[in-house]
Amino acid sequence: MTVTNHSWQSLPAAQQPEWPDQEALRKTLAELASYPPLVFAGECDQLRARLGAVARGEAFLLQGGDCAEAFDAVSADQIRNKLKTLLQMAAVLTYAASVPVVKVGRIAGQYSKPRSKNTETRDGVTLPVYRGDSVNGFEFTPESRIPDPERLKRMYNASASTLNLVRAFTTGGYADLRQVHAWNQDFVRNSPAGQRYEQLAREIDQALAFMNACGVAPEEFKTVEFFSSHEALILDYETALTRTDSRTGDLYDVSGHMVWIGERTRQLDHAHIEFASKIRNPIGVKLGPTTTVDDALTLIDRLDPEREPGRLTFITRMGAGKIRDHLPTLVEKVTASGAQVVWITDPMHGNTFEASSGHKTRNFDDVLDEVKGFFEVHRALGTHPGGIHVELTGDDVTECVGGGDEVLVDDLHQRYETACDPRLNRSQSLDLAFLVAEMYRNQ
Ligand SMILES: O=C[C@H](O)[C@H](O)COP(=O)(O)O
Ligand SMILES: C=C(OP(=O)(O)O)C(=O)O
Numbered sequence: 001m002t003v004t005n006h007s008w009q010s011l012p013a014a015q016q017p018e019w020p021d022q023e024a025l026r027k028t029l030a031e032l033a034s035y036p037p038l039v040f041a042g043e044c045d046q047l048r049a050r051l052g053a054v055a056r057g058e059a060f061l062l063q064g065g066d067c068a069e070a071f072d073a074v075s076a077d078q079i080r081n082k083l084k085t086l087l088q089m090a091a092v093l094t095y096a097a098s099v100p101v102v103k104v105g106r107i108a109g110q111y112s113k114p115r116s117k118n119t120e121t122r123d124g125v126t127l128p129v130y131r132g133d134s135v136n137g138f139e140f141t142p143e144s145r146i147p148d149p150e151r152l153k154r155m156y157n158a159s160a161s162t163l164n165l166v167r168a169f170t171t172g173g174y175a176d177l178r179q180v181h182a183w184n185q186d187f188v189r190n191s192p193a194g195q196r197y198e199q200l201a202r203e204i205d206q207a208l209a210f211m212n213a214c215g216v217a218p219e220e221f222k223t224v225e226f227f228s229s230h231e232a233l234i235l236d237y238e239t240a241l242t243r244t245d246s247r248t249g250d251l252y253d254v255s256g257h258m259v260w261i262g263e264r265t266r267q268l269d270h271a272h273i274e275f276a277s278k279i280r281n282p283i284g285v286k287l288g289p290t291t292t293v294d295d296a297l298t299l300i301d302r303l304d305p306e307r308e309p310g311r312l313t314f315i316t317r318m319g320a321g322k323i324r325d326h327l328p329t330l331v332e333k334v335t336a337s338g339a340q341v342v343w344i345t346d347p348m349h350g351n352t353f354e355a356s357s358g359h360k361t362r363n364f365d366d367v368l369d370e371v372k373g374f375f376e377v378h379r380a381l382g383t384h385p386g387g388i389h390v391e392l393t394g395d396d397v398t399e400c401v402g403g404g405d406e407v408l409v410d411d412l413h414q415r416y417e418t419a420c421d422p423r424l425n426r427s428q429s430l431d432l433a434f435l436v437a438e439m440y441r442n443q
Contacts, residue, residue, distance in 0.1 A: 005242040005251050005278045013235055013271035015114040015264055017135045017147040025236065028149040032240035037254030038108070038159055039228065041245035041280070047227045047257045048282045050102045052310030054386045055340045060099045060440065061313070061387025062090055063229060063284075063344065064429070065106030067421040068113050071133045074158045079165050081394025082107065083175075084183045085426045087224065088197060089433035091180055095204055096437035102227075106391070108163040109230035109256045111155045112237075113420050114264040130419065133158075134234060138419050152237050159255065163228060175224035180204050192404040193430035229284070232259035235275055242279060250280045260284030260315060263349070268298050277302050284313040284389075286346065289322045293333040300339045313342040315389050316374070319350025320366040323373035331381050344387035345374035352421060355401070359412040361422045364402030368435060375439045385443065388436060392424040393417075403428035 019025045053059040064086055066073075082105070090101045111134035120129045120140070128145040130138050134155040137144030169175055180201040188194040211217065232238045232253065241255035253259055259279075263286040265272040276283045283303050287296065296314065304312040314334075318326050323345075334341060347370035348362060355361045371388060378385040397415045398407045399422035407425070416422075424432060 005239050005275060007278065008235055008239075008271035008274040011269065011271040011274055012267075013265075014267065015131075015233060015262075016235065017131055019147050019149055021149070025149040028152050029236055029240045032152060032156060032237065035156060035241075037243055038156070038163055038241070039254050039257050041243075041247070041250070041252040041254065043227070044252055044257050044281045046225075047102070047104070048280075048308075048310040050225070050310070051282050051313060051342050052308070053100070054102060054342045054384075055309035057384035058100070059102055060093060060097065061102045061104065061342060061344050062086065062093060063104040063106065063387065064089070064390040064392045066110055066393060066418075067391045067423055068132050068419040069107065069110045069158070069162075070138070070419050071154055071158050074162055076165060078395070079107075079162055080169065081426070082392075083166060083169055083226075083394070085392060085394040085429050086226075087175055088183050089429055091177070091204065092197065092200060092430065092433040093437050093440070095200060095207075096434065097440035099440060102387070103224065104227045104229050104258055105166070106229060108159040108166065108228040109155070111158070112231065112233040114231070114233060114262050132233075133419070134237065152234070152240075155237065156241075156255075159228075166226060166228070170224045170226045173222070175226075177204065177221040178208060187426065191427045193427040193434070196434060197430055227257040229258035229260065230256050231262050232272065232276065233262065233265065235271055238275065245280070251278055253279045253281050256281075258282045258284060258313075260286065260313070262286050263288040263317065266299070268295065268302065273299070273302055282310060282313065284315050286349070287314050287316045287318075287330070289318045289326050289350065291326070291330060293329060296330050296334050297337055300334065300337065300341065304339065304341070307339050309340040310342070312339075313344060313386075315344050315346045317346040317349040318370070320347070320369040320373065322350065323370050324377065327374065327377045328381065331377060331383055335381070335383055342386040343378065343383065344389050345371055345385070346389040347371050347374070348391045348421065355409045355412060357409055357412050359399075359416055359422070361409075361412060362400045364400055364424070364428055364431070367400070367424070367432065371432070371436060372439065375443060379443055385440070388432075390424060390429065390432065391421055392426075392429040394426050396427070397423060397425045399423050399425070400428060404431045
């Protein structure tokens with residue numbers, strides 16, 4: 001049953017598309033509101049419970065995936081590679097840091113992008129900026145850049161087919177922990193991260209063989225609990241996908257298990273926070289370097305009035321040069337307030353720069369340094385570094401510089417495929433997982 005979550009509509013909403021055909025939009029939203037949910041409310045509750053364990057310091061959150069999913073990239077290979085990378089990272093973290101890992105993809109709904117500018121200029125031609133496949137086309141033509149509500153239905157369908165395959169992989173045997181070697185087959189020979197992973201996979205194998213010999217073969221190894229998440233940016237879409245849970249009468253945004261509010265739309269008295277305050281999904285909020293203690297405490301009052309561990313995740317994205325200065329006071333005051341939020345670090349969004357080649361990129365060393373800063377701050381305060389949030393792909397792209405299998409500025413043009421921000425490739429993602437596992441162990 002669809003129920004209104006419309007209170008946000010009287011408030012300013014940043015970053016919303018200017019749909020030229022309002023009647024077409026109305027029809028599309030009515031149609032979307034009649035579609036089946038993409039996730040079940042009970043699964044959102046399950047994720048909230050898992051995040052509750054993270055908030056209490058008993059588990060670690062791995063959240064990652066594309067900056068912007070694209071309709072023409074919804075293929076078995078692309079989805080499998082991304083999932084495989086996340087599963088490998090989770091295996092590294094679980095085994096090397098001995099911590100349960102909650103796995104959440106930026107997947108099956110991450111089609112909408114907030115932008116710094118409304119327009120883009122190339123060779124003297126200025127057009128509306130690309131806002132994600134849910135809104136307009138990436139192609140730099142006037143026609144393609146017109147917002148088209150039909151795209152919201154394509155987003156729903158692309159999310160549904162992605163989630164379907166993810167569910168098949170995670171429950172149908174592919175994600176069985178006994179497949180740790182198979183996830184590496186196409187990768188191990190020529191990559192330092194792959195070789196390091198293979199060594200760890202052998203150790204996991206031995207541990208499993210030992211448990212088997214002892215007569216313990218837990219069912220849990222056969223399937224993987226994996227959740228979806230995306231930025232709740234286009235509020236008309238998220239509202240059309242908001243439903244009343246028949247079990248409890250509560251509202252859930254059933255477009256994904258977890259949704260987050262971005263740095264550009266987290267104004268306290270604006271529409272996105274109002275929307276998020278009405279739904280029961282676990283909610284993330286990005287916190288950039290300008291976040292004040294008052295902002296953080298008011299966000300908690302608005303989004304987590306019951307102080308429920310797992311309801312609210314603060315995703316800090318300060319930048320490597322700023323995290324050590326800005327994060328301590330926030331964590332200290334929030335902790336002192338008695339709230340039990342999940343703290344995770346997004347080491348990507350504060351570390352973007354334009355390379356001499358003209359590509360928007362990030363340096364692996366900066367990414368790593370922000371994660372290090374995050375761990376240092378939490379260690380000093382005795383609080384829990386709850387997880388990482390990264391933009392990554394399972395493909396061997398060349399979008400971020402650095403890493404063990406080093407990508408140089410001169411390599412960026414080779415496979416620069418992102419529709420928006422630069423992602424870690426598979427080798428860089430695995431490098432990061434090993435380094436984070438080390439930091440966690442030393443914590
Ligand atoms: O992914 C995040 C934002 O959408 C992105 O950083 C904005 O990029 P822009 O500054 O090119 O608009
Ligand atoms: C837009 C994003 O990040 P932020 O809101 O932190 O800029 C994002 O994660 O896609």
